[in-house]
Amino acid sequence: MIPRVRGAAAWFFIVLSTVIVFSILVKLGFWQLERGEQKQQWQAALSERQASAEFDYSQLLALPKTENPTGFRLTTQATPAMQHIFLLDNQVLDRQVGYLAYQVFEISPTQPWLLVELGFVAGEYDRAVLPSIEPVNQPLELKGRVYQKESNPMSSQLMAESGWPKRIQNLNLEQLSLLIDHPLASSVLQPSNLPNDTLPHPWQPIPLSAQKHQGYAVQWFSMAGVFGFIMLYLLFRKLKQ
Structure with missing residues (x-):
């Protein structure tokens, strides 16, 4: 009697585990589909912003803190506040x-300073040697x-190194403003009219496209299907025996 009870308990555990794992895989697939739909909506919003009128700096600062300003066009008069260069590490x-x-x-004496991207510069084989950028x-x-x-939940600290140009690990504007002892705007400008600009300016406002999320969804659904088929096959064989 006891072996039968143990056997039934074991099969109950196997079936329960199968249902849980299968449900998790399917849920991950639907989550990726949802993320893909969000990315499509975000891409449409970016296209609208690119076609909208240009902002001035005061309009940019007046945006709600809850709104991501990525994609808005900006025109403003600016004066270099520092001749020092910051280098954001681990870019490809x-x-x-x-x-x-x-x-x-x-921009003005009474407004936060603006961080401006000068462009991408290749690193040296020796990480101790930093590239020289003309400010x-x-x-x-x-x-x-x-x-x-977007902030990285695993690592969002500035981690500024000593010396200039100053290598940083994350674009943490709050910590950067503390470092330079002056407020900074919560967004960065990627300019299109820097004088003597020879550096490339990569534009990747969406880290993963909607198509990639849809591809990941297919992978999760496929894994769920294969896992479910294998477990049903093993269960069928056991019942047949």
């Missing part, structure tokens, strides 16, 4: 590892589009 462009270079600009040294009218990087 065309399979080449390097940095995104940034410089801080002042902008004169006032100019900046035009471009703004973006706000």
